[in-house]
Amino acid sequence: MFKHLRRRLTILFSVLTAAVLAAALTATCRMAQNEAVSGADLVFANTVSAIEDAVTENNLVRDSWLASQEAAGRLVLYMEDNGHPLVFSGGWTPADERATLVALAREQAVSAGLNPDRLHRQKVNFSLNGAQLSGSYTCTAMLLPSEQTSSAVLLYIIRDMGPLHDRLWIMAWQYTALWAAGALILAFLSHWMVDRALRPTAQAMQKQREFVAAAGHELRSPLTVLKASLQAAQAPETAHLAPQFLSHAASEVDRLSRLTEDLLILAGGDAGVLRTSLAKISTDTFLVELYERFAPVARNHGHSLTLNLPNKPLPDLHADAQRLEQLFAVLLNNAFEYSPAGTPVEILAELPPSGGLHIAVVDHGPGVPDTEKSRIFDRFARGDRSRTDKTHFGLGLAVASQIASLHGAILRVRDTPGGGATFVVEWRNNHVLDRSSFS
Incomplete structure (x- = not known):
């Protein structure tokens, strides 16, 4: 019985503690992922601002600087000055063709609200969607008109989201592994605590069984003698020895009385109902x-x-x-x-x-x-x-x-x-x- 109870309690405590741990780690993982996304978004926003300032304030933007910005932020940059594209080979090689990415960006920027025909500062953010894409990308498209001339710079900053998504998945797997290890430790601790909690009860039950068995053995002996003495006292062939047999029976009754009193004291003490007049x-x-x-x-x-x-x-x-x-x-x-x-x-x-x-x-x-x-x-x-x-x-x-x-x-x-x-x-x-x- 205790083996079955121990197993059920261990499973119950293991499931409950694992569920609590899962809830806590899930909340913590979500917070960590949100912080990672917020940090990455902040870095991207700063990079966009730096590129925007460089394009609007400087007449000349070095290719080496653009290449370093691309490589550091996993970006794809494309610029047109008054309709003429900037010849720039890029600072790294994305998973998808640059021309494909730029074509999708030009197409979807208009859908996002960018109007190249209106010469005022414009800025839209959107996700690149296309069945031909193997990766995940977002894009910031800007139209930056010149204050001195009637020309404008069209700028597409395409951001590869693959590294951030990989980072989020790695975090999720790390927290999953942490939960699995914690659940195993909690299962072991649950087994240990249940075993320790039930041990006194199991020992008490064992003592109770031994007590009942011993009490039955002790009661059997005087009852056997008592029955035999009464039968012998009633038998015709031993009727002349009836006083002796009755004396034996009375002695056994006294033994039973003492044994019963002792058992009642012990049972009353165990149950906490033994009466005392203090x-x-x-x-x-x-x-x-x-x-x-x-x-x-x-x-x-x-x-x-x-x-x-x-x-x-x-x-x-x-x-x-x-x-x-x-x-x-x-x-x-x-x-x-x-x-x-x-x-x-x-x-x-x-x-x-x-x-x-x-x-x-x-x-x-x-x-x-x-x-x-x-x-x-x-x-x-x-x-x-x-x-x-x-x-x-x-x-x-x-x-x-x-x-x-x-x-x-x-x-x-x-x-x-x-x-x-x-x-x-x-x-x-x-x-x-x-x-x-x-x-």
Whole structure:
């Protein structure tokens, strides 16, 4: 499912970003082409003005100067002085014959409004059109009368548009190549971003599948025992053992109840609907009561339980006392059951120099290997994978970590000096209450 979703989102984002890039580059290309056309038109206009001034102000225009103007502007110049054409071979060779270009210019200039019979200054601009032409041309035709005589100079300045058109096409292809390269880069980035965005969801879905599978496996065992015990209690041949079978069934019901409660806590935490009754609690009082409640449990398991508090009063907590007791019950029961009999267990409260509050449960058992420290808070994880008894589901530390998160705390594990494991619930400054604010 995620593979298909990833592909569709990648295609969608690639198309959208490529479309936006295409629109931006198209607008930029149009602006650049318009600037190129405007620049070329301005150069042509200046050249026309220079030629016009040279013809009207000087009695003699050198062929070398005309040739340089032609070659620089890709122009074809033709002049008639009082009906007599100027003999000028040109400064370059256009793609079409000069005579053809001039003939079309003479013909189409009249259509554009030039009247050679009227001796006053005239100027028209037009495009040369002809099926016989292989290139694209524009023309400026001028009639420049002499102020001293009744004669006039007829001037045709034919401009080859091929170089400008080639330049515009090159610009278009450059921007197209730029778009193609950008679209490929954006497609790669879209794939990378979609993959990164979906990765947490995919991991969460995978964990959810593993969680459901593990939960089903854990539920199957007590249900099987429960069904078998009830069937045996009802069978005539084992009726005399019915109290024993019913006792087994009751034990399995208790197991199911504990497992269901743990699953509800984890599911409620995932959904953000786990209810807590937060109130200000005295941390010193809570720890003393916790010690008094679990000291007999520790003795039954062959351990001594101690409570170690700092000399300074501990800050109050904004917490759910019942949930908090459930958290430390998990840590203490794990310490009692996994530590060898006769080893001490300690409840330790610390005030770090940086502020906040640490409450730890310290044991001197086998400890937690470094390779397991990153996974013992996972659901259905057991510190000892070879353990096969049915008293543990591998949910205790996951539940404890969930309750810690609900209280703005972090549950960590570290090695106990000399051997063992120390589980620490860490609160930072913004999650503890200063007693002085309530005095």
